[in-house]
Amino acid sequence: MQRITITIEDDLLAEIDAAAEARGYQNRSEIIRDLARAGLQQSTEDTAQTGQCVAGLVYVYDHAARDLSKRLVQEFHGHHDLALATLHVHLDDNNCMEMTALRGAASEVRHFADHIIAERGVRYGRVVMIPTGEGKQARARKHGHRHG
Secondary structure, three states: OOOOOOOOOHHHHHHHHHHHHHHOOOOHHHHHHHHHHHHHHHHHHHHOOOOEEEEEEEEEEEOOOOOHHHHHHHHHHHOOOOEEEEEEEEOOOOEEEEEEEEEEEHHHHHHHHHHHHHOOOEEEEEEEEEEEEOOOOOOOOOOOOOOO
16 A cells, blocks of 8 residues: 545545544545545446437536636637537635536547546536437427427
Protein backbone atom coordinates (compact mmCIF):
# COMPACT_ATOMS: atom_id res chain seq x y z
CA MET A 1 0.00 0.00 0.00
CA GLN A 2 1.23 3.51 -0.82
CA ARG A 3 0.77 6.74 1.08
CA ILE A 4 -0.38 9.73 -1.01
CA THR A 5 -1.21 13.36 -0.32
CA ILE A 6 -4.35 14.94 -1.76
CA THR A 7 -6.02 18.32 -1.44
CA ILE A 8 -9.74 18.29 -0.56
CA GLU A 9 -12.08 21.24 -0.04
CA ASP A 10 -13.16 21.74 3.60
CA ASP A 11 -16.84 21.13 2.81
CA LEU A 12 -16.08 17.86 1.01
CA LEU A 13 -13.85 16.65 3.83
CA ALA A 14 -16.62 17.44 6.34
CA GLU A 15 -19.03 15.31 4.26
CA ILE A 16 -16.50 12.46 4.12
CA ASP A 17 -15.96 12.65 7.88
CA ALA A 18 -19.72 12.64 8.54
CA ALA A 19 -20.22 9.64 6.23
CA ALA A 20 -17.30 7.82 7.89
CA GLU A 21 -18.79 8.35 11.33
CA ALA A 22 -22.30 7.35 10.24
CA ARG A 23 -21.01 4.15 8.60
CA GLY A 24 -18.60 3.23 11.39
CA TYR A 25 -15.28 3.66 9.58
CA GLN A 26 -12.22 3.76 11.83
CA ASN A 27 -10.38 6.40 9.77
CA ARG A 28 -10.53 8.56 6.66
CA SER A 29 -8.30 6.27 4.61
CA GLU A 30 -10.79 3.41 4.81
CA ILE A 31 -13.77 5.42 3.60
CA ILE A 32 -11.77 7.19 0.89
CA ARG A 33 -10.54 3.80 -0.41
CA ASP A 34 -14.13 2.48 -0.47
CA LEU A 35 -15.44 5.63 -2.16
CA ALA A 36 -12.65 5.42 -4.75
CA ARG A 37 -13.47 1.75 -5.45
CA ALA A 38 -17.18 2.57 -5.82
CA GLY A 39 -16.38 5.47 -8.14
CA LEU A 40 -14.10 3.32 -10.28
CA GLN A 41 -16.74 0.58 -10.49
CA GLN A 42 -19.39 3.11 -11.54
CA SER A 43 -17.00 4.59 -14.09
CA THR A 44 -16.34 1.15 -15.57
CA GLU A 45 -20.07 0.47 -15.86
CA ASP A 46 -20.68 3.88 -17.43
CA THR A 47 -17.87 3.63 -20.00
CA ALA A 48 -19.00 0.17 -21.14
CA GLN A 49 -21.91 1.75 -23.00
CA THR A 50 -21.66 1.87 -26.81
CA GLY A 51 -23.83 3.08 -29.67
CA GLN A 52 -25.99 6.17 -29.80
CA CYS A 53 -27.41 7.77 -26.67
CA VAL A 54 -29.08 10.77 -25.14
CA ALA A 55 -27.73 12.07 -21.88
CA GLY A 56 -28.28 14.58 -19.13
CA LEU A 57 -25.16 16.33 -17.83
CA VAL A 58 -25.58 18.19 -14.53
CA TYR A 59 -22.77 20.11 -12.88
CA VAL A 60 -22.28 22.77 -10.22
CA TYR A 61 -19.40 25.19 -10.56
CA ASP A 62 -17.85 28.25 -8.99
CA HIS A 63 -18.67 31.01 -11.46
CA ALA A 64 -15.80 33.12 -10.10
CA ALA A 65 -13.17 30.44 -10.77
CA ARG A 66 -10.49 31.82 -13.06
CA ASP A 67 -11.67 31.71 -16.70
CA LEU A 68 -13.92 28.70 -15.97
CA SER A 69 -17.02 30.17 -17.63
CA LYS A 70 -14.95 31.03 -20.70
CA ARG A 71 -13.43 27.52 -20.84
CA LEU A 72 -16.85 25.89 -20.49
CA VAL A 73 -18.31 28.01 -23.31
CA GLN A 74 -15.35 27.11 -25.54
CA GLU A 75 -15.84 23.40 -24.78
CA PHE A 76 -19.53 23.57 -25.63
CA HIS A 77 -18.88 25.48 -28.86
CA GLY A 78 -16.26 22.89 -29.78
CA HIS A 79 -18.84 20.12 -29.27
CA HIS A 80 -21.96 21.86 -30.58
CA ASP A 81 -22.89 18.64 -32.39
CA LEU A 82 -23.42 16.90 -29.00
CA ALA A 83 -25.15 19.63 -26.96
CA LEU A 84 -28.87 20.08 -27.61
CA ALA A 85 -29.80 22.61 -24.90
CA THR A 86 -28.50 23.96 -21.59
CA LEU A 87 -30.33 25.35 -18.57
CA HIS A 88 -28.32 27.71 -16.34
CA VAL A 89 -29.36 28.30 -12.71
CA HIS A 90 -27.79 30.73 -10.19
CA LEU A 91 -27.71 28.84 -6.88
CA ASP A 92 -26.11 31.48 -4.67
CA ASP A 93 -23.45 34.21 -4.77
CA ASN A 94 -20.73 31.74 -5.75
CA ASN A 95 -22.31 28.72 -7.41
CA CYS A 96 -24.13 28.05 -10.65
CA MET A 97 -25.69 24.83 -11.86
CA GLU A 98 -26.02 23.84 -15.48
CA MET A 99 -28.05 21.00 -16.93
CA THR A 100 -27.32 20.06 -20.52
CA ALA A 101 -29.11 17.63 -22.83
CA LEU A 102 -26.63 15.75 -25.01
CA ARG A 103 -27.05 13.38 -27.95
CA GLY A 104 -24.50 11.39 -29.93
CA ALA A 105 -22.18 8.41 -29.83
CA ALA A 106 -21.91 7.16 -26.25
CA SER A 107 -18.10 7.29 -26.32
CA GLU A 108 -18.10 10.91 -27.48
CA VAL A 109 -20.79 11.95 -25.00
CA ARG A 110 -18.91 10.23 -22.14
CA HIS A 111 -15.60 11.84 -23.14
CA PHE A 112 -17.16 15.30 -23.35
CA ALA A 113 -19.04 14.95 -20.04
CA ASP A 114 -15.93 13.66 -18.26
CA HIS A 115 -13.94 16.61 -19.58
CA ILE A 116 -16.51 19.14 -18.34
CA ILE A 117 -16.75 17.48 -14.92
CA ALA A 118 -12.95 17.42 -14.59
CA GLU A 119 -12.54 21.17 -15.22
CA ARG A 120 -10.95 22.99 -12.30
CA GLY A 121 -13.73 24.86 -10.48
CA VAL A 122 -16.46 22.32 -11.26
CA ARG A 123 -17.48 21.14 -7.80
CA TYR A 124 -19.91 18.39 -8.69
CA GLY A 125 -20.87 16.68 -11.90
CA ARG A 126 -22.89 13.72 -13.03
CA VAL A 127 -23.97 12.38 -16.39
CA VAL A 128 -26.84 9.97 -16.99
CA MET A 129 -26.66 8.20 -20.35
CA ILE A 130 -29.61 6.46 -21.99
CA PRO A 131 -29.08 4.25 -25.06
CA THR A 132 -31.27 5.10 -28.08
CA GLY A 133 -30.43 2.12 -30.27
CA GLU A 134 -27.32 1.08 -32.15
CA GLY A 135 -26.97 3.41 -35.13
CA LYS A 136 -30.71 3.77 -35.68
CA GLN A 137 -31.92 6.96 -37.27
CA ALA A 138 -34.90 8.63 -35.64
CA ARG A 139 -37.92 8.57 -37.92
CA ALA A 140 -40.90 10.83 -37.90
CA ARG A 141 -44.12 9.35 -36.52
CA LYS A 142 -47.65 10.55 -36.73
CA HIS A 143 -48.97 11.16 -33.26
CA GLY A 144 -52.20 13.11 -33.59
CA HIS A 145 -51.05 16.71 -33.37
CA ARG A 146 -48.84 19.17 -35.23
CA HIS A 147 -45.68 20.97 -34.11
CA GLY A 148 -45.07 24.54 -35.17
